[in-house]
Amino acid sequence: MTAAASPSRAAVARFRTVCFACRKAAAPSFTAFCSDCGAMTDVAYDLSRVEVRESDDPYLRFRDLLPVDDVRLLPERTLPTPTLHAAKLGDVLGLPWLHLKDETKDPTGTTKDRMAAVALAYLQECGVRGFCTSSTGNSSTAFAHAIERTPALTMYLFTAEQFRDRVHARASERVVHFLLRDASFVDAAQAAADFAREHGLVAEQGFFNPGRREGLKLAWLEAVDQVTRPIDRYV
Numbered sequence: 001m002t003a004a005a006s007p008s009r010a011a012v013a014r015f016r017t018v019c020f021a022c023r024k025a026a027a028p029s030f031t032a033f034c035s036d037c038g039a040m041t042d043v044a045y046d047l048s049r050v051e052v053r054e055s056d057d058p059y060l061r062f063r064d065l066l067p068v069d070d071v072r073l074l075p076e077r078t079l080p081t082p083t084l085h086a087a088k089l090g091d092v093l094g095l096p097w098l099h100l101k102d103e104t105k106d107p108t109g110t111t112k113d114r115m116a117a118v119a120l121a122y123l124q125e126c127g128v129r130g131f132c133t134s135s136t137g138n139s140s141t142a143f144a145h146a147i148e149r150t151p152a153l154t155m156y157l158f159t160a161e162q163f164r165d166r167v168h169a170r171a172s173e174r175v176v177h178f179l180l181r182d183a184s185f186v187d188a189a190q191a192a193a194d195f196a197r198e199h200g201l202v203a204e205q206g207f208f209n210p211g212r213r214e215g216l217k218l219a220w221l222e223a224v225d226q227v228t229r230p231i232d233r234y235v
C-alpha cells in the first residue's frame with residue numbers, strides 16, 4: 001500500500017486520500033480535486049485492518065473507518081443518536097420499515113456536527129492551519145462548536161447577511177466571521193474562495209472536502225447497528 005499522507009499517516013497507512021475516478025493518490029496536503037483528471041477525491045481504507053470496536057461512542061466504535069489518526073482530535077463521550085421506526089409516516093408513504101435518524105440530539109442540533117468533527121480533524125492532520133468556508137447556518141455553527149478540539153485551526157467564515165440569524169458562531173481568535181451585504185449563498189462561497197487565494201489559505205470546498213463526507217457517514221454506520229434488519233436504501 002502506498003503511503004499518501006503526512007508522516008504520522010505514512011507510518012500507519014490505514015487510509016489514503018485518492019481520486020474517485022482514476023484512483024491516483026492525492027498529495028499529503030489537503031486535496032479536494034485530483035491533480036491529474038480533476039475529479040473529486042475520496043478516502044480509501046485498508047479494509048483488512050478495519051475492526052468495529054466495542055464502544056457505544058461512534059467516534060471510537062468506527063474509528064478504523066475515519067480518516068483521522070489522533071483520536072484526541074475527535075469528540076469525547078459521544079452517544080449514538082436514536083433511529084426511530086416512523087410507522088405512521090411509513091404507512092402514508094407505503095414504506096412499512098421507514099426509519100428516521102433523529103440528529104437533533106447532536107450538540108448543535110443537526111447532523112452537521114458529525115461532519116464538522118471529522119472534517120476539522122482531517123484538515124488539521126492534512127497540515128491545514130487557516131481555512132475559508134461559507135454556509136447558510138448549520139455547517140458553520142457546527143464548525144464553530146467543534147473547532148475547540150482542533151487547536152491548530154483558524155476558520156474564516158463567510159455568510160450572506162440574509163442568513164445571519166441562522167449562524168451561531170461566536171467570534172474568537174479561531175473564528176473570523178465576515179457578513180456580506182446584498183450577497184447570496186453563491187456570492188459568499190465565491191468570497192471565501194477569493195479570500196483563501198489572496199491570503200494563502202485553504203478553501204475548504206464544502207461537500208468536496210472528503211473529511212466532511214466521512215463524518216456524515218457515521219449516521220449511516222450507527223443505523224446499521226440500530227435497525228434490526230438489512231437496510232435497503234439510505235436517503
Ligand SMILES: [Zn+2]
Binds near residue numbers: 020021022023034039
Ligand atoms: Zn484523477
